[in-house]
Amino acid sequence: MERRLSELNPGESGIISRIEGRGEERRKLLDMGLVRGTRITVVRRAPLGDPIELLVKGYNLSLRLDEAEGVYVKPVE
Amino acid sequence: MREIEVALIGNPNVGKSLIFNNLTGGRAHVGNWPGKTVEKKEGRCIHKGVTMRIIDLPGVYSLTAASIDELIARNYIVEERPDVVVDIVDASNLERNLYLTLQLLELEANLVIALNKSDIAESLGYEIDVKGLSELLGVPVVPTIATVKVGMEELKDAIVEASKRGVKARVRYREDIEELIERIGDILRRDEDLTRKYPIRWLAIKIIEGDEEVMRLIEERGLIEELREVIG
Numbered sequence: 001m002e003r004r005l006s007e008l009n010p011g012e013s014g015i016i017s018r019i020e021g022r023g024e025e026r027r028k029l030l031d032m033g034l035v036r037g038t039r040i041t042v043v044r045r046a047p048l049g050d051p052i053e054l055l056v057k058g059y060n061l062s063l064r065l066d067e068a069e070g071v072y073v074k075p076v077e
Numbered sequence: 078m079r080e081i082e083v084a085l086i087g088n089p090n091v092g093k094s095l096i097f098n099n100l101t102g103g104r105a106h107v108g109n110w111p112g113k114t115v116e117k118k119e120g121r122c123i124h125k126g127v128t129m130r131i132i133d134l135p136g137v138y139s140l141t142a143a144s145i146d147e148l149i150a151r152n153y154i155v156e157e158r159p160d161v162v163v164d165i166v167d168a169s170n171l172e173r174n175l176y177l178t179l180q181l182l183e184l185e186a187n188l189v190i191a192l193n194k195s196d197i198a199e200s201l202g203y204e205i206d207v208k209g210l211s212e213l214l215g216v217p218v219v220p221t222i223a224t225v226k227v228g229m230e231e232l233k234d235a236i237v238e239a240s241k242r243g244v245k246a247r248v249r250y251r252e253d254i255e256e257l258i259e260r261i262g263d264i265l266r267r268d269e270d271l272t273r274k275y276p277i278r279w280l281a282i283k284i285i286e287g288d289e290e291v292m293r294l295i296e297e298r299g300l301i302e303e304l305r306e307v308i309g
Contacts, residue, residue, distance in 0.1 A: 028143060058170060
């Protein structure tokens with residue numbers, strides 16, 4: 001089942017299935033290595049839930065929640 | 078004495094400034110990029126009878142036209158055609174860093190890769206096949222640890238060598254994309270000014286990507302109508 005990256009809890013991982021969004025914003029996510037088939041883990045959330053810290057391709061990346069909303073993942077163990 | 082122009086580029090936080098300081102002895106001329114409030118650092122390094130003019134480009138993840146830093150870095154490489162471009166890559170974060178490397182190869186830059194933070198990569202348990210990486214990319218790869226000045230002489234050697242040799246590496250894509258690049262290239266090559274100023278293959282790739290800056294350029298040159306027939 002597909003879920004939004006913004007809905008994953010800390011510790012949960014997924015494989016990116018698609019990225020929605022407009023040109024510039026989407027491009028930036030792709031630039032940062034968020035491409036289809038990439039495994040991504042939510043490390044933690046800021047106190048108010050935004051932004052979230054992610055582990056992708058061996059490095060830590062922070063995204064605003066609205067940026068993470070456009071990223072769809074298939075959850076994995 | 079021979080003088081060459083060397084540009085340093087890399088993702089943010091790869092140790093680029095440290096390498097700049099190691100190469101230039103910390104003596105830098107600091108100014109701004111013309112018309113921009115982005116710092117431009119320039120220094121000199123003399124190695125084996127060659128004077129290198131070293132230009133520190135902004136730290137970027139990519140070479141799209143998305144931010145002013147990216148645009149400065151890419152315009153410099155396209156328009157100034159430095160003799161050598163040193164791509165400083167974080168060895169402990171290879172996959173993400175190689176994305177920029179790929180874009181530099183697309184730009185047909187004369188690349189030398191400094192595989193920096195080799196010590197951190199090792200402490201993380203990574204074993205990097207330096208020779209294999211160099212063969213795959215078609216460019217020299219020099220492991221460095223900028224914090225303790227390891228690999229600096231080797232890096233200077235590689236820069237001087239590369240300046241004599243010129244570009245030979247390039248990225249090849251899937252056959253249908255290569256065909257499209259060829260067809261777009263045929264149209265672009267009719268414009269002599271364009272051909273003199275830009276790597277045509279790179280322009281073609283950027284047109285396929287829909288890069289805003291390049292599309293604007295193509296429109297200015299009045300080539301957009303012809304191109305529409307190819308790219309739709």
